[in-house]
Amino acid sequence: xxxxxxxxxxxxxxxxxxxxxxxxxxxxxxxxxxxxxxxxxxxxxxxxxxxxxxxxxxxxxxxxxxxxxxxxxxxxxxxxxxxxxxxxxxxxxxxxxxxxxxxxxxxxxxxxxxxxxxxxxxxxxxxxxxxxxxxxxxxxxxxxxxxxxxxxxxxxxxxxxxxxxxxxxxxxxxxxxxxxxxxxxxxxxxxxxxxxxxxxxxxxxxxxxxxxxxxxxxxxxxxxxxxxxxxxxxxxxxxxxxxxxxxxxxxxxxxxxxxxxxxxxxxxxxxxxxxxxxxxxxxxxxxxxxxxxxxxxxxxxxxxxxxxxxxxxxxxxxxxxxxxxxxxxxxxxxxxxxxxxxxxxxxxxxxxxxxxxxxxxxxxxxxxxxxxxxxxxxxxxxxxxxxxxxxxxxxxxxxxxxxxxxxxxxxxxxxxxxxxxxxxxxxxxxxxxxxxxxxxxxxxxxxxxxxxxxxxxxxxxxxxxxxxxxxxxxxxxxxxxxxxxxxxxxxxxxxxxxxxxxxxxxxxxxxxxxxxxxxxxxxxxxxxxxxxxxxxxxxxxxxxxxxxxxxxxxxxxxxxxxxxxxxxxxxxxxxxxxxxxxxxxxxxxxxxxxxxxxxxxxxxxxxxxxxxxxxxxxxxxxxxxxxxxxxxxxxxxxxxxxxxxxxxxxxxxxxxxxxxxxxxxxxxxxxxxxxxxxxxxxxxxxxxxxxxxxxxxxxxxxxxxxxxxxxxxxxxxxxxxxxxxxxxxxxxxxxxxxxxxxxxxxxxxxxxxxxxxxxxxxxxxxxxxxxxxxxxxxxxxxxxxxxxxxxxxxxxxxxxxxxxxxxxxxxxxxxxxxxxxxxxxxxxxxxxxxxxxxxxxxxxxxxxxxxxxxxxxxxxxxxxxxxxxxxxxxxxxxxx
Numbered sequence: 001x002x003x004x005x006x007x008x009x010x011x012x013x014x015x016x017x018x019x020x021x022x023x024x025x026x027x028x029x030x031x032x033x034x035x036x037x038x039x040x041x042x043x044x045x046x047x048x049x050x051x052x053x054x055x056x057x058x059x060x061x062x063x064x065x066x067x068x069x070x071x072x073x074x075x076x077x078x079x080x081x082x083x084x085x086x087x088x089x090x091x092x093x094x095x096x097x098x099x100x101x102x103x104x105x106x107x108x109x110x111x112x113x114x115x116x117x118x119x120x121x122x123x124x125x126x127x128x129x130x131x132x133x134x135x136x137x138x139x140x141x142x143x144x145x146x147x148x149x150x151x152x153x154x155x156x157x158x159x160x161x162x163x164x165x166x167x168x169x170x171x172x173x174x175x176x177x178x179x180x181x182x183x184x185x186x187x188x189x190x191x192x193x194x195x196x197x198x199x200x201x202x203x204x205x206x207x208x209x210x211x212x213x214x215x216x217x218x219x220x221x222x223x224x225x226x227x228x229x230x231x232x233x234x235x236x237x238x239x240x241x242x243x244x245x246x247x248x249x250x251x252x253x254x255x256x257x258x259x260x261x262x263x264x265x266x267x268x269x270x271x272x273x274x275x276x277x278x279x280x281x282x283x284x285x286x287x288x289x290x291x292x293x294x295x296x297x298x299x300x301x302x303x304x305x306x307x308x309x310x311x312x313x314x315x316x317x318x319x320x321x322x323x324x325x326x327x328x329x330x331x332x333x334x335x336x337x338x339x340x341x342x343x344x345x346x347x348x349x350x351x352x353x354x355x356x357x358x359x360x361x362x363x364x365x366x367x368x369x370x371x372x373x374x375x376x377x378x379x380x381x382x383x384x385x386x387x388x389x390x391x392x393x394x395x396x397x398x399x400x401x402x403x404x405x406x407x408x409x410x411x412x413x414x415x416x417x418x419x420x421x422x423x424x425x426x427x428x429x430x431x432x433x434x435x436x437x438x439x440x441x442x443x444x445x446x447x448x449x450x451x452x453x454x455x456x457x458x459x460x461x462x463x464x465x466x467x468x469x470x471x472x473x474x475x476x477x478x479x480x481x482x483x484x485x486x487x488x489x490x491x492x493x494x495x496x497x498x499x500x501x502x503x504x505x506x507x508x509x510x511x512x513x514x515x516x517x518x519x520x521x522x523x524x525x526x527x528x529x530x531x532x533x534x535x536x537x538x539x540x541x542x543x544x545x546x547x548x549x550x551x552x553x554x555x556x557x558x559x560x561x562x563x564x565x566x567x568x569x570x571x572x573x574x575x576x577x578x579x580x581x582x583x584x585x586x587x588x589x590x591x592x593x594x595x596x597x598x599x600x601x602x603x604x605x606x607x608x609x610x611x612x613x614x615x616x617x618x619x620x621x622x623x624x625x626x627x628x629x630x631x632x633x634x635x636x637x638x639x640x641x642x643x644x645x646x647x648x649x650x651x652x653x654x655x656x657x658x659x660x661x662x663x664x665x666x667x668x669x670x671x672x673x674x675x676x677x678x679x680x681x682x683x684x685x686x687x688x689x690x691x692x693x694x695x696x697x698x699x700x701x702x703x704x705x706x707x708x709x710x711x712x713x714x715x716x717x718x719x720x721x722x723x724x725x726x727x728x729x730x731x732x733x734x735x736x737x738x739x740x741x742x743x744x745x746x747x748x749x750x751x752x753x754x755x756x757x758x759x760x761x762x763x764x765x766x767x768x769x770x771x772x773x774x775x776x777x778x779x780x781x782x783x784x785x786x787x788x789x790x791x792x793x794x795x796x797x798x799x800x801x802x803x804x805x806x807x808x809x810x811x812x813x814x815x816x817x818x819x820x821x822x823x824x825x826x827x828x829x830x831x832x833x834x835x836x837x838x839x840x841x842x843x844x845x846x847x848x849x850x851x852x853x854x855x856x857x858x859x860x861x862x863x864x865x866x867x868x869x870x871x872x873x874x875x876x877x878x879x880x
Contacts, residue, residue, distance in 0.1 A: 009067035009074075014051065016059045018180045024051045024064050024077075031066040032073060039073050039126045046104050050077040050122050056176055057081075057197060058120070071128050072109075078121040149229040151277045153270070154222045154285035158211070159303075159401035164263045164270075165204060167256075171245040172197055174254040183253070185244045196241035199234040202227075203274070225274070232278040239271040260366070260399060260407060261375065303400040303408045306529060314413040318347045320406060322363055331413060334393075336386035347411075352384050354852040358859075375399070377863040380669035381855055383413065391415060392669070466620060469497055470627055477631035484516060486635060490628060491519035498620075499604035501528060501582050505535065505546065506592070506600035506632065513538060513550065513571075513600075520582060531578050536570035544572030545589050549601040555590035555618045555625070579605065586612035590625040594633035602628060652711045657686050661877050662755065662763075664694075665850040669822075669862055669869045679706035679748065680820045680870040681714055687754075689725050694765075696772065696818035696872050697750035709746045713739060713795075717752065728752045728768035729790070729803035736770065736799040747796035751775060751818055755810070761879040763810040768803050770795045773824070776817040776839065777808065780846040784839045787816075812878040815853060817842060822867030823857065837861070850875050 010031035014020035025044045032040045047064060054062040058079035065076045104111045108124035172193075178184050179193055203225075210223040249258040259267075269286055277283060305326045308315050314331035318324050327342040335342075335350055348356040366375065375397055382390040396412045476489035487504050494502045501520040508514050513535040518528035536542075538550050545556050547569070558579075579587060584605035592600040602625050606612055656664045666682050679699025686692055695717060699710045713735070720726075720734045732752055739746060753767030753775070767775065767787070771794025774786040790806030810816055824834040841860050845853045854873055862869050 009065055011063060011065040014062045014064065016055050016061060018055060018177055020055060020062060021048055021051050024048065024062070027064060028066050028075065032068055035068045035073055036071075036128060039068075039128065042107055042126055043073050043075055046107060046124055047075060047077065049103055052173075054079045056173060057201060059194060073126040074123070075126075076121050076123040078119050080119055082115050082117065082120045149227050149278055151225045151227050151274050152222065152283045153207075153225065153273055154283055156207075156223055156286060157266075160262060160266050161207065161270075163401050163407075164259070164266050165207075167259050167263055168200055168242060168267065169204075170256050171242060171249065171254070172200055174256050175241065175245045175248070178248070178254060185241070185248055188241055188244050192237055192241055195234050196238040199231070199238040202231065203235075203238075203270075227274065227278065229278060232275040235271050235275045235278075239268070239275075242267060262399065303402045308410070311412075314415075315410065316342065316347070316350075316413065317400075317408050317410045319408060322347050322360070325408070334385075334391065334413060334415065335383065350383055352382055352390060352851075352855075354849060355381065355855060358856070379863040380667075380858045380869070392667075394669070466623075469493070469620075470623060473624060474627045474631060477628065477635070483632065483635040483639065486631065487517040488519065490631075491517050494604060494624075495519050495521045500606050500608070500610060501584075502605070503528075503531070503578065503603040504592075504600060504628075505550070505603075507550075507598070518578075518582075528582060531581075536574055538571060539569050542569040542571045544569070544575050545587070546575040546601060546603070547571055549589045549591045550598060552591050552593070552598050554601075555588050555621045557613060557615060557618060558584075558587040558589070559612060560585070578603075583607040585610075588613050588617060588621045590621050592625050592629035592632060594629045599629060599632060652681065652714060654683050654685070656684050657692065659686065659692050659755075661757070661761070661879065662692060663850045663875045663877060664692075665854045665873045667854045667858055667869070667871045669858055679710040680822065680868040681710050682818065682870045682872040683714055683718070684872065684874075685718065685722070687722060687725050691725075692755040692874075693721055694753045694755060694767075694816075694818060694872055694874055695750065696820060696870060697748055698772070698820045698870075699746065699748040709748070712742075713746075713748055713750070717750075721752070727805055728754060728766055729792075729805040732768050732770050732792075732795070733799070733803050736795045739795050740799045747794055749773075749794045753816075753818075755816075755874055755876075757876075761812050761876070763812075763876040764807055765810055765816055765874075766805060766807045768792065768805045770803070771797075773819065773821060773835075776819070776842055777810070777814060778817065778839075778842045778846045779811055779814040784843050786835065786839070810874075810876055812876050814875065815842070815846065815850070816874045817857075818872040818874075820868065820870045822869040823861050823871060825867070 010027070012024075012027050014024055024047050028044050028047050029040055032043060043066070047066075051062055051064065054060075054077060058081040060080040063076075063078045065078075067074055104122070104124045107126075109127040111122075111124040114121045114123065175185055175188070175193060176197070179188075179190060184190075184193075206225040206227060207223065210225055245254065246258050246264065248254050249256055266286070269284075273283060303317075305317070308317050308326040309328050311328050311330070314334045315326075315328050316324055316331050317326040324342045324345050324347055327339045329339055332339040332342060342350075348359055351359055377396070379395045381393065381395055383393045383395075385391055392415070394414045396414070397409055400408045400410055402408060472493055473490050476493055477486040491502050491504065501518065503515060503519075504517040505513055505515050515532045515535055518531045520528040538547050545554075545558055548554065549556060582605065585607040587603060587605040589601055589603045591598045592602060602621070604613075604621060653666075653668055656666055664684055666684070668680070668682070679697075679701055681695075681697050681699075683695040684693060695714075697710070697713065699706045699713060701709075716738050717731065717735050720738070721731050724731070724734075726734075732750065735750070735752075739748070748770070749772035750770045751767055751772045752770075753765050756764050756766065758764065765775070765787070767790055769791040771792065774788045774791065777785045777787055779785075787806060787808050789808075790804050792803045793801060819838075824838050825831065826834060838857075838861065841857060842853075845856050848856065850873055854871055857871060858869065
């Protein structure tokens with residue numbers, strides 16, 4: 001680049017100010033006024049980015065030199081910080097900063113960097129037509145630090161790190177521009193901002209170097225960073241500056257959006273690990289850090305549209321424009337549509353009209369504030385079928401990162417008529433995420449753990465490790481929210497400690513075989529999910545290892561894949577294809593037996609450089625399949641019981657009556673975390689005398705017995721109420737006596753009320769309560785009031801005690817809300833606080849239509865509910 005000193009070269013020095021960037025662009029245009037317009041525009045773009053880097057990071061005067069000779073444009077940007085090495089980032093087109101070096105590498109014919117004792121110069125050449133091939137990229141300079149300490153970052157999610165780094169750089173750039181404009185961040189000095197920039201570059205350089213040294217491992221890496229031992233205070237300063245900048249972005253004081261929850265949590269973990277380890281603390285893996293909803297481990301899974309198609313539950317993915325970009329067949333069937341009909345459509349097309357504006361507002365609020373309302377939480381709400389009917393579902397949304405740094409919102413939609421639980425990942429199964437280590441466990445990077453596990457068997461697995469593997473396998477399955485998630489967790493453990501990949505095949509109720517789980521240590525390369533789903537039948541001609549295991553033989557050891565001529569049936573051919581495509585060199589396949597029947601098979605395989613399985617490994621695999629089979633059988637029995645009880649419970653939910661000038665709406669949502677079966681119920685019917693009866697109740701317990709007791713109490717109450725038409729307190733007393741006669745052990749709470757009209761649009765509620773939470777009266781524009789009179793003991797305690805009643809006038813357009821404790825109660829929270837929260841939300845919804853009123857209460861208060869929820873709302877309407 002000595003040519004820049006030739007005759008005709010123009011040079012100009014600029015101060016380290018943001019204003020220097022447009023001035024440098026104008027200078028380059030003037031210096032190259034005789035050059036082709038396309039070259040001048042490219043030179044201006046690159047100079048703009050490089051001068052911005054110098055202003056932000058070097059913070060010294062910047063000299064720009066430009067000349068053109070023989071059609072070739074040569075430009076140099078120099079600063080006086082040779083100690084500040086380049087920190088190139090692999091930025092996506094969506095990155096808000098850090099583009100300078102990347103753009104020069106892409107657009108320039110040649111580019112490079114010259115380092116002197118007192119200066120550093122970045123230069124580039126532009127030639128008409130592009131010129132000769134340019135270098136593949138920029139060389140990463142040594143991290144600008146004196147590495148004297150080692151920081152170990154365990155289970156770093158590469159996609160999340162990349163997105164968080166981009167956001168960190170953008171925040172710091174915007175904070176610098178705000179400070180230059182005289183509207184800096186409150187409490188952040190110019191020195192703090194400079195330290196934050198330098199420390200961010202230091203971390204970026206160290207992590208980039210470590211990432212290039214450590215090969216990828218399933219999207220997660222464990223990295224060792226060389227850091228200066230005294231960098232702890234600077235890291236904490238960076239942490240504080242970013243927190244203040246996040247607040248400013250949330251208040252719309254910066255020209256960037258705030259981070260989503262997982263970025264904030266990840267940055268806090270990253271900075272805490274670096275500063276803490278420099279102070280002598282032990283490392284903690286990212287995968288074991290506790291997180292709030294919206295920032296969970298499952299968010300770390302890199303975006304893969306194939307995972308949506310392979311998901312076993314209804315799943316839809318939307319981008320940052322709120323447009324559907326992926327949907328599986330299960331989701332399309334749920335809405336009566338074809339998957340292709342959903343692609344490119346706004347997500348709101350699947351919502352009832354009264355929730356569309358709310359969803360758009362919440363989605364916009366998430367992007368503008370970074371504060372989630374339902375992200376990472378299981379929320380009951382209605383969805384819209386193609387034929388116009390509403391489908392009760394539980395919605396669980398989490399986020400994934402694309403390779404170019406964008407965010408994808410993955411929604412799992414579980415019909416509430418079936419068992420539904422908050423999954424451990426956006427797809428209910430963390431395909432790309434390794435099973436998290438427990439706190440206090442081994443702290444070596446994952447790659448070293450895998451190498452250690454490769455020496456499995458009695459020679460490589462101690463008795464203690466064997467017992468730990470058995471215990472962790474059993475705990476993973478028993479502690480999972482559902483069977484699919486449990487098997488994925490077990491597979492994650494086995495692929496980290498025992499094998500390269502594993503598969504679980506199970507018999508279905510129809511005696512067919514389904515591959516429910518395939519997990520590989522590097523799923524991004526192997527795409528194991530394509531092998532999941534229904535398998536060919538176990539025909540008489542099937543003689544392969546899987547067929548033999550499904551008939552009860554094994555554990556079977558395969559030291560090499562079966563030859564092609566042994567694929568005597570479609571099942572054998574399918575299994576042979578699995579072994580070949582996933583690179584199995586040695587395999588153990590074993591039957592899963594429960595209650596003297598074979599219910600499936602487990603396959604574990606090794607390949608590549610790992611020690612092959614031997615006969616010494618068979619006893620360990622045999623012990624594993626015993627534990628696994630017991631867990632699968634128990635989960636299936638538990639699931640069957642839950643489904644029967646919930647179907648019974650739903651079959652008993654009534655159709656609400658049509659009453660002139662009286663609106664009624666009700667909702668029921670099973671628990672998102674417990675057994676999903678309980679004794680909550682609501683009821684409403686018109687008595688022969690014209691009064692409208694309203695009932696809400698809750699039988700103690702969360703099992704089939706509670707659901708049965710609920711149905712019997714409901715039937716008895718209807719019979720007593722309709723047959724005698726007595727006051728509410730008398731009806732409850734008779735119900736209590738009947739309950740005590742037939743079911744002495746059963747206890748329940750209940751509110752029985754009568755809605756009466758006494759002319760001229762005036763209504764009243766006459767009710768009696770048996771230990772139940774008080775009804776809430778919500779009046780538009782007026783104070784809410786809990787109707788606490790008329791309360792008495794719960795049913796089943798002492799049927800001989802007298803009961804009282806209460807009468808309250810209900811104004812037109814006011815709402816009487818009956819509800820069960822699942823809507824309000826939270827563990828460890830005083831009941832008064834819970835009722836106050838309900839009253840505030842109800843007041844905010846007082847003027848909404850009754851369906852909106854009920855749906856919004858469930859969305860706001862029913863997320864992650866640990867108990868069933870029943871809601872019954874009644875609203876008189878004014879006379880025409």
